[in-house]
Every structure is written in structure tokens, then in C-alpha cells.
Amino acid sequence: MRRVAIAASQTARFTKTSEKSIFELACEPCIDIVKSVRDIDAVLLSTCSTEQYSSTIVSEMLGIKPKISHRIDNLCNSGTNAIASAYSMIVAGLCDSALVIGAEKSDSKGNRLVWDITRGSFNFPVHWAAMFAKAHMGRFGTTEQQMAAVSVKNRKNAAKNPNALFRKPVSLEEVMSSRRIADPIKLLDCSLACDGASAVLLLSEERAKKVENPVWINGIGQQTNSASFAGAAENLSALETASRAAHDVYRMAGVRPSDIDVAEVHDAFTILEIMAYEDLGFAKKGEGGKYAEKNEIAVNPRGGILGCGHPIGATGVSQVSEIACQLAGTAGKRQVKDCRTGLVHNLAAAGSSATVMVLGVQK
């Protein structure tokens, strides 16, 4: 089967808001990529924006006439869904190159879960995050300090990332004393919706041979359990979607959790990163909190969602972009040393759906 490589990736500076349209935002990370490559066969735009024909409008603005163009959305894991689609189209031979763009405005309609009547009036994501945190604390003794440690680590990483929304580190005390939003979740346990865009260029194996440092997509795992929170969370302290997706991706890529050198995990709330350690097999069940204090592998070197901000349709693309940079050795000040195998973990809506990807380089 034909292999697929990430040949280029770019992330724009994430900002609280901006005057830019969703189309202008989407073009921003693509300018250099488009200049560097001939023939882009597919343009897939990941966004929860309600604009029509958006992928094709962005293609026109970029001066590209691709064979394939469409927009993809699935809330916060739209980005990895778009990359999985582009990967598939290249493997299937429908195209040899695909530009996947993620873009979102801070006021995106995807930020509130009004469609889920099982949530009643609790349609802000922080409400399910609070339930997850309470359950994990009650069942495994996870502490608020352990959650806070995730925020401290990711904000520290974000300080080295010129594109992150939050460039100022925070201390454990600052996280612990920040305003309580929905007990036990505090302000600094939460990510913030923002404006942002990211793009990756995927190439077929034949075309990637001419590229320096191609990063290979070695595995993709996906699982959808429900749309509503009531159906998503049979067990409030673990995400079956993520663990199933992880199981599939490890098998497809032929690697184990211990082979992962660097990862971007979906830390929209600190508790989600702790659950991710367990769901991905980095830590044993119930030991995610302790793992957060040890920090054995490099998780969220770009600063994660907590540090970078959460432009929801762009998040999955920016996660993949970061791991591609890390594996290609182009991550600058935040470069993780000697990494050969990386992982991306991207969730939507209380983990009701999940994508996990494994990328790798030959060294």
C-alpha cells in the first residue's frame, strides 16, 4: 500500500480574536507552503464555521485549482478527521498531494453544545470536564494539584512557542488559586477558544522521496461512541473512544506506548490530559495523576491546547503540525531531542469521538 508523508507544516499565530475573516485566517499558514510546492491536488478545510463553499473559496484565494476540495467538520476533532481523509485519498490514488487546513474564529458556533439536549442548560464544555474530574478524583485519588501540574507544564512549553496564545508561564499556586468555574475546574484548568489556523501538506510516497525530512503517517485510529454526553461517558473516568482509537493505531503502526517519544494530547481541560495518559497506555489505569507529576515523555511540547488556545477546527491540524515539526527536527526552541515516533490524540465533545495518529521518521 502506498505510504503518505507530511512534507510541510505551518501554524499561524493564535490570537484571542482578530479582524480577519475565516477565509483570511485559513490562508495565513498556507502562503509559504503553496509557494514551495507545485500541483496541490486536494484542499480540505477543517472548520466549524458556518460559511458555505469555504474550502473552495480558500483554494481560489490561494490561487490553487485542486481536483478535490471540500470542508470537513466534526467539532474539536475536525482537524484530524480532515487529515485522515487526505491520507485516504492519497493511498487510494485519487490524488498525490493534499493541503489540509484547519481554521476557526473565536466565536465559532462549535464552542457551545446546544444540540445536545441531554446536557440540559449545561451546554458549556466545562460542565462535563467537572464531572470527569470529580469521578477521577473520587475513584483514583487524583488531586487538584496533579491537574494543576498539567497546566503549569503546558504553559511553560507554550512560552517557547511564538504562535501560542499564552506566552506567560503560570505557577502551581496561580493555577490553584485561579477562579473556580465549575468545581473542581478552575480558570487555569481550562483552554480558551480563539482565532487560529494551521496547515499541513501531505504527499504520496513517490512525491515525498524528493522532500527533506518527510514525516510518515504510520497509523490512524478513530472511534465515535455518541454525540451526546449521556451516551459518551459510560465510565466518567476514562474515554473508551480514545482507548479504542489508540488500540487500533498501535496495531496499524506496529508500535507500543513505550515507543512514543513525543505526543500532542487533547488537553482542552487539564483532566483530559491525565485521562489521555491512561487511555493511551502511557500510565496505568488510575495513575494518570501521578504520571502528570513525573513527565516521562514529552507531552504537548507546543503548549497543548491549554497553552496555544483552542480554535476548534484548527486544533487537530495544529497538533499534527507540531508533531511533524518535532519529528522533522524543525521545532526550534521547543525541539524534543532524539524523537523518532510521535503521537497525536484529538477529541471532540466530551470525548464522544476520538482520533489517534502515529507519525514517524526513519533515522
Add this chain to the structure above:
Amino acid sequence: MRRVAIAASQTARFTKTSEKSIFELACEPCIDIVKSVRDIDAVLLSTCSTEQYSSTIVSEMLGIKPKISHRIDNLCNSGTNAIASAYSMIVAGLCDSALVIGAEKSDSKGNRLVWDITRGSFNFPVHWAAMFAKAHMGRFGTTEQQMAAVSVKNRKNAAKNPNALFRKPVSLEEVMSSRRIADPIKLLDCSLACDGASAVLLLSEERAKKVENPVWINGIGQQTNSASFAGAAENLSALETASRAAHDVYRMAGVRPSDIDVAEVHDAFTILEIMAYEDLGFAKKGEGGKYAEKNEIAVNPRGGILGCGHPIGATGVSQVSEIACQLAGTAGKRQVKDCRTGLVHNLAAAGSSATVMVLGVQK
């Protein structure tokens, strides 16, 4: 490479409007398909609705827990884009089965092209249709009667289709004397936005072996030239997107225009069907008008968009559903005899993007 088959297809009754939500509409054609099959690995929803997480909501309503779920939109060719994606995911081995659903409400935001500033205030599709018609008439002598003949044929076919919006045939005189909307386009040269949904089930080659009458996807061609009308139509009397997509699909499927036994072409306006004859190679350049009067191969046996109505996100799926039924020999009263190779031609926004597919059966 792994082949992909259409194993089942269903189209719901198209109606001018309804009380149903986009989610209820989307479920309608899926009920029987979901009952008949175990393990649906992917659900792709094609719609221009602005609802969030819609594919995943529909999956939950159908009681499916797919690996992959997301929504795809690209205006009127969203449906064939979604089928091309599902095809790719199966070929790539990310899934073995995929349910592609197209659904739209009559008041969809995709019906007006407000994003295209090159259209000025002429943002209803009929304006570009009028320009195409004028250009074709001026250059090739195509007549209003020839365009009207397309409407008469498709409305006659729709009368045999229980799911069509328009079940009453129209005469040439009725088309010719119908109200002029934008000269030379008359009311009965136009399709109508409506509520509707359609679904197809795609299976991998291995799984399709157990199915009666599988219909194979033998080729997919796609081309995007622009989003705006100004960029779409260098030549107002032919669509380069469609002819390029056709060129690619014929090569991929290893067939010629003369091999096509049955086709669904994108007749949102009568002039588009005449242009399609030429772009697809059924007729020589400039002879589409005459071809409309001869009717050599079976085009739009379900009644096309003119007869069935145009629920934009559902249209491409319902076109493929029709050709799959025809080739499987399950089209009932409108069955085209002895058809083995079929084609689908699906456009968006003045033909600024196009998908052409070739399906086939072994007989």
C-alpha cells in the same frame, strides 16, 4: 488495490418542505440499510446545514458507533465528495464499510451564493444559468425548445419515481410558456430547492462478496477551478471542471463515453444537461442541443434534479443511489434495460467544481 462496492442505497421522498429536522431527514433513508448490515465503520454526512456535529448526531440517532464520523460540504457536489471520501477510506483500509448520507432542508443557506462578491447582487443561481444559456445559444444555435426538451424528458421520468418532488409530466408548450425568470431561463427550466435525503452503503471488496448485485465504483474524477463565477467560467458555453473530471474518470475506469449505458447528470437548469452531454463526450461540442432531442442513452432516469428537486447536500448521493439501483436492476418502473456501466455528473456553484463517477456491474 482494494475495490469498493455500493451494496445498498435508499432515497427518501423529496418534499417542498417538512416539519422534520435535518437530523430526522438524514435518518430516513438509513433505517432499512442499518437494519440489514452489521458493523458500519464510517458515517459521512453530506449537508450544507449549519448544524454542528451533525454526522455524529445522526450516527447516535441511528444507533451506530462508527470509527469514523464527520460532515462534508461543498455546496451542490457535497454528496459525491462524501462518496469519494468514503471510497478512499475503504481503499486505504481505514474502514471496511461506510454509510454516506446526504440530507438538506429547503431553506439551506447553501441555496444562495452570497459569498461570491463577483456576482454582485446576482447571487441566485439562475443568473449564471441565463448567461450559460445565452452563450450556448449564440455560439452554437442551441434553442429554447431544445432546453425545454430536457425538462419534458426529466419530468416524464420523474413521474415514474415515487420519491420525486414533481410527479406530473409537463409538455413542451408548458415549459415554453412558463414564466421567464432570467431570460432565456423560464420557470420550468429550473430545479427547485427542497427537503430530501438519500443514503448509500459502501463496502470493501471482501465484504461485498457476500452481497447480491454489488455495484462497483470503477472511477472517480474531480476538478475545482474556483469558487467565484468570475473564475469558473472562462468559457461560458462549456465547463472545464466537468470535462477534466470526465477525462480522469474515463481513464481510471477504462471506459469511453460510448460505454455508458445510463447516467445521472447535474440538470439544476436545463442548459446544464445540454452542456453536460458535451463535457462528458456524449455529444460533440456544440451539438448538445440536438442530442437533447435524440436521447440516445438513458440520462436522468430518476427524473434528475429538475424532476426530483434539489436538496443540495443530498443531490449527489441521490444521483449515485439512482445509478446503483439501475445497475443492480432494482429501479422498478423506471428500470433502464441491460445497463452495465453508469455515470454520475455532479456540479457545484456554476460548475466551478465538478465530480464525475463511473459505476459498473459484472454481468
